[in-house]
Amino acid sequence: MKTPLPPQPSPELPDCSYTAPSSLIRPSSPTPTGTLYLSNLDDQHFLRFSIKYLYLFETSVPSDTLKRSLSRVLIDYYPLAGRLRTSCPGDDRKLEVDCNGEGALFAEASMDLTAEEVLGLARRPNRSWRKLLYRVEGQSFLNVPPLVVQATNLRCGGMILCTAICHCLCDGIGSSQFLRAWAHLTSKPHADLTLQPIHSRHVLRPCDPPKIQSVHPQYARHPSRHNDGNAPPADLHRQLQCQPLVPVSLTFTPSDVVQLKRRCVRSVKCTTFEVLAAHTWRSWVRLLGLGSSVNIKLLFSVNIRQRLSPQLQPGFYGNGFVLGCACTTVSDLGNNNLSNGVKLVQQAKSAVTDDHVKSIIDLLEDKTVRTDMSTCFVISQWSRLGLEDLDFGTGKPVLMGPVMSDIYCLFLPVCGCPESVRVLVSVPESMAKRFEYLMRGFEVDGGDESAGENGSVDFEDM
Structure with a gap:
């Protein structure tokens, strides 16, 4: 190449x-x-x-x-x-x-x-x-x-x-x-x-005393260090700061998503979010060239509004999400079929139950607990929020996105193409073309890694 x-x-x-x-x-x-x-x-x-x-x-x-x-x-x-x-x-x-x-x-x-x-x-x-x-x-x-x-x-x-x-x-x-x-x-x-807004967040109060019933690898205690989420992951700080970051923007159409899903083994059915998240995470890890035994994480938001019992009321506009966390090693993610990454995303989503959410809320009562941003990739999902449908009376927007995004990967809506997703990631400047190649490589090599053209396709959303 x-x-x-x-x-x-x-x-x-x-x-x-x-x-x-x-x-x-x-x-x-x-x-x-x-x-x-x-x-x-x-x-x-x-x-x-x-x-x-x-x-x-x-x-x-x-x-x-x-x-x-x-x-x-x-x-x-x-x-x-x-x-x-x-x-x-x-x-x-x-x-x-x-x-x-x-x-x-x-x-x-x-x-x-x-x-x-x-x-x-x-x-x-x-x-x-x-x-x-x-x-x-x-x-x-x-x-x-x-x-x-x-x-x-x-x-x-x-x-x-x-x-x-x-x-x-x-x-x-x-x-x-x-x-x-x-x-x-x-x-x-x-x-x-x-839709009337629901202001009260008291339904999300912690237990007294707190009851931490699950393992939460997305969090760690930082008694003497502040990480407010605006700093790069600690283990990657040197690599990401050695040169300017530039945004890479790629649009995935429904046919692109079909091709990605055909790379999965036949028994794995997945949503658009799951396959795009796995593919983007995998491409990012391959780009950085980390050691094969390095532990890596994918963090992504999971809506908890319907996962709680009782469910949050319609109109609740506070933070009704927790971070799903997929964990593996560089070797396990990069060397196996895309299906492996998809399964990790699915397992992280399915782990977010009512008890799991309440355990996180109780864990966060300890104010030394912070999101662990070390060696992780973070995806924020904007593509299924209806943001592109905003109309102030003069028509819908022709472009919707962030003002800037230096840290997180964003899945964005494509105005006029509701089934497409725009993936925006900032990477070191010298790696931008390589990242584009990794993300679009499925178009070049024919797609399916093991399943043939009968891989499952499911257009459900996140």
Whole structure:
């Protein structure tokens, strides 16, 4: 195989021109005050950041309209207009929300690009894309409002809408629920919400005393070290920091997924997520060239809303997920059939039972316990949340994705192609072409590793 050529630098976006001072958008009517309890799943250290979504629309929505509907939806989602704080002064191990109605931050800008030009640049975003989201200066994560919005108008009449939503208040399902409610009230200002938000997280309180009944390899005790999830996995720190990381974006169509599933042995049926997760994890491990005996992990979110007894109520928008954890060695994952990786993902999913979730909640009552990010690959699933269906009254987006993603692998929706999945991974710059080759290699070598063309195909989702 020829030595891959280094990727060409991606063009930087032009500067934004802010057309008005940023403002705080408060709920348009009085809202409940007081303190909102955050569960142990909410205030984990690896979730102490904002989920940053980027939407590209071909037709803009007037800023005044967006502000007015945002003010209205914050009546129902009033914690997003509050502020995070520690429950005990000087001790950041437990967080809560002060529901004080201070408001979400809204910024208006313009940029000298067209929607078509943005689409052309979107395959390989770089750090300059961060200018699409207003930067809030603060001494710590707690000083940033839970909701920050920037609407950037384009030369063609289109709009880029970026939101930063505090992960301690919402998971992916919850943030999608909020954004869809905002869009609904923008396009139908006199309508009621179709789904009322459930604020209370008390159902996820730990037992007293805690009862840890399962083994949880995705966690470890770190009494003297902080790992907030924004640092690279410890064992890979040197390798990932020796050169700049660049994003690699690959779209998998339904026919691509069929080809991947045909690489599995006939007895293994799997979902799109399971086979893509196994394939991406396997490609990442092969890329880094780790020793064959090194222990590796795959972490991915598992929705617990229907796995608990009783189930969480519809409208619950807090963190209703735990991390599934697949564990193996480099040799076991890389040298065996893709089916082996798929089975590891399936076993990690099936382990997430009601008792398992409650055991995790109790484990996290020990505030020295943190997510163990050493030698692991993390996948965040955005492709089945309905994020691509957002419509503020001028049509659905032509692009949906993150503002930037340096750490986690993202499975993203493809606007206009609901059955396709875009996989976005940041890798060391010199390895980008190699990673693309590993991810697309099934197209070149004919696919099936052992099953023939009768391998099972199942289009169920995660």
